[in-house]
């Protein structure tokens with residue numbers, strides 16, 4: 001693939017089948033685990049050293065994933081232990097089995113400090129059932145009490161699908177070099193989808209492990225969450241996209257967590273930036289008349305918003321509004337019922 005390529009290119013025709021590994025480069029292997037959601041799979045990356053393995057992301061903490069890992073370990077890992085477990089971020093399919101894999105192998109978990117703190121925060125919220133802040137957040141968005149009942153279930157999911165983490169955790173920060181598969185990988189922290197998402201770039205192999213920060217077909221969820229209603233993850237995500245565009249060329253092979261490995265990182269980043277900026281403009285335009293967070297759903301999302309994706313839709317819609325507020329394109333006002341309305345600045 002050349003830098004001048006005009007289209008995103010997928011060099012692999014098929015994803016690995018159950019418990020199969022596909023070699024994507026010397027010492028780098030691709031494993032796919034299935035998930036019982038609309039987003040039905042996650043890609044994991046295994047890197048081979050002389051006497052141990054490293055894995056990037058782990059799959060969900062459930063029986064099916066553990067069973068599949070057992071098979072993979074027996075069939076493909078040549079008796080060598082998994083000594084390094086890297087979780088790109090704290091979402092369940094990326095961190096779920098980190099504790100289990102580390103315990104079985106006396107391995108070590110590597111994650112960013114921001115992701116670890118987000119996980120601890122969330123766990124405290126679930127354990128203390130401290131949902132008042134969430135209630136307020138969704139009320140402000142224009143969601144009624146009945147629809148809100150889903151929040152505890154939605155957030156409780158995280159707890160079940162992430163197993164207990166190891167006692168000792170190692171942090172990776174932006175710019176650090178991490179060795180795995182006999183190669184040096186540079187940590188690039190992305191923001192917006194999660195607090196401090198780890199991406200790993202190996203210049204000598206021309207490979208970028210992107211996690212959820214850069215996906216080929218779907219866009220990463222970028223949401224405001226109840227505990228930080230004033231956050232501006234959309235701008236953080238756009239800044240990260242611009243930064244990655246400066247680091248990656250179209251020749252690099254991108255290994256995403258969902259979808260197929262691809263060439264054309266810059267093309268994809270341009271698409272993502274353009275789409276989000278277009279959405280921001282359309283939303284700003286629609287705010288000639290006052291709008292609530294829920295009013296923006298038809299404009300922002302092609303898929304129908306139902307009870308199952310309501311929390312994500314609400315968080316993502318708020319992320320667009322907060323970005324426009326911080327760009328001074330909108331102002332907001334709370335009505336007597338406590339609901340927030342956004343309007344264009346005249």
Ligand SMILES: [Zn+2]
Pocket residue numbers: 089091193194212
């Ligand atoms: Zn994620």
